[in-house]
Amino acid sequence: xxxxxxxxxxxxxxxxxxxxxxxxxxxxxxxxxxxxxxxxxxxxxxxxxxxxxxxxxxxxxxxxxxxxxxxxxxxxxxxxxxxxxxxxxxxxxxxxxxxxxxxxxxxxxxxxxxxxxxxxxxxxxxxxxxxxxxxxxxxxxxxxxxxxxxxxxxxxxxxx
Amino acid sequence: xxxxxxxxxxxxxxxxxxxxxxxxxxxxxxxxxxxxxxxxxxxxxxxxxxxxxxxxxxxxxxxxxxxxxxxxxxxxxxxxxxxxxxxxxxxxxxxxxxxxxxxxxxxxxxxxxxxxxxxxxxxxxxxxxxxx
Numbered sequence: 001x002x003x004x005x006x007x008x009x010x011x012x013x014x015x016x017x018x019x020x021x022x023x024x025x026x027x028x029x030x031x032x033x034x035x036x037x038x039x040x041x042x043x044x045x046x047x048x049x050x051x052x053x054x055x056x057x058x059x060x061x062x063x064x065x066x067x068x069x070x071x072x073x074x075x076x077x078x079x080x081x082x083x084x085x086x087x088x089x090x091x092x093x094x095x096x097x098x099x100x101x102x103x104x105x106x107x108x109x110x111x112x113x114x115x116x117x118x119x120x121x122x123x124x125x126x127x128x129x130x131x132x133x134x135x136x137x138x139x140x141x142x143x144x145x146x147x148x149x150x151x152x153x154x155x156x157x158x159x160x
Numbered sequence: 161x162x163x164x165x166x167x168x169x170x171x172x173x174x175x176x177x178x179x180x181x182x183x184x185x186x187x188x189x190x191x192x193x194x195x196x197x198x199x200x201x202x203x204x205x206x207x208x209x210x211x212x213x214x215x216x217x218x219x220x221x222x223x224x225x226x227x228x229x230x231x232x233x234x235x236x237x238x239x240x241x242x243x244x245x246x247x248x249x250x251x252x253x254x255x256x257x258x259x260x261x262x263x264x265x266x267x268x269x270x271x272x273x274x275x276x277x278x279x280x281x282x283x284x285x286x287x288x289x290x291x292x
Contacts, residue, residue, distance in 0.1 A: 001280060008273045015266035022259050150255040 025150050028081040046085045046110075046147065048118070049076035057091075057139050060122055068129045075118040079110035083147050086110065089118045091141040093132065094158075099140070101128045168194045193235060200228045214278030222271055226264075 031045025053075050060071040079085045088107040092099045101124055108116040124132070138158060146152040168191045171184065178184060207221025 001277070004273060004277050004280070008270060008277065011266055011270040011273060015263055015270060018259060018263040018266060022256065022263060025256060025259070150259075151253040153252075 024082060025147065028079075028083060028085070028147060029145065029151075029153075031081070032078070043078060044080045046079045046081050046083075046145070047077075048087060048089075048143075048145075049078070052076060061137065061139070068124060068126060070121060070123040073120045073122065075120070076115065077108045077110060077118055078115045080113055080115075082112050083150070084109070084111055086144075086146045086148060087118060088144045089120055089141060091120050091122065091139060093124070093128070094138040094140050095131065095135045100131055101125075103141075105142075165194075165198065197228065197232050197235075200224070204228055212278075212282075213275060214280075214282040219272070219275045222275075223268070226268065 032047025090105040092102040204224040211218035
């Protein structure tokens with residue numbers, strides 16, 4: 001009877017620890033998504049500063065002549081959580097629903113409680129720049145977030 | 161029974177709004193499936209309430225309840241098309257899912273150990289019949 005009671009206690013303890021661990025793993029991306037709303041000093045979890053991307057892209061695509069140079073879009077990545085994480089981002093220029101240019105994929109691997117940058121280099125060849133003249137250009141891309149061994153999510157934007 | 165009636169009724173009532181986001185199967189199929197789930201839930205609920213911990217039907221009720229919940233969630237999540245999670249193209253949670261399965265197995269192991277403990281207790285102190 002005593003052995004059964006001990007086995008019960010051990011099983012319950014292991015189960016609670018496992019659920020706690022699952023909660024910790026899941027809380028990383030959730031906090032990374034929610035806490036930036038509270039202000040920069042409260043940021044926790046794993047995520048990207050996507051808001052900083054928009055003005056940089058707008059600047060790069062402010063005029064067709066600006067396109068022909070090389071632009072680097074820098075997106076901050078933070079991993080203020082207990083597990084290693086990885087983020088990668090590539091951007092693409094879409095005209096009439098087809099991709100005319102795609103950047104190399106920028107990747108950032110972060111150890112626990114480390115921050116970094118994703119540096120996406122936009123270097124549009126002159127032949128592509130001429131295609132973009134006067135056309136309605138949509139900026140899309142692919143974002144990949146991963147906590148190795150636990151979860152991975154890939155988001156394509158805009159959805160086509 | 162609430163489960164078997166309320167959910168299909170709500171699915172029918174909010175069908176136009178839900179269809180904006182999720183592709184639903186025909187209304188008759190939802191009713192059939194949820195009535196079956198409702199009946200199964202009623203059976204396992206009865207087994208858990210009519211018997212006490214330590215008796216085999218109680219354990220069957222508990223294990224059956226888990227199986228019904230698992231089947232229900234699997235069915236509900238089959239509704240979810242890719243469009244529901246915005247632009248997300250793929251989500252993989254293999255490691256996390258394995259951890260969740262391990263935790264569920266441990267929960268059931270605890271349930272079985274608890275059952276064995278109560279069963280031994282019942283062997284030495286059988287329940288008294290209520291004369292009233």
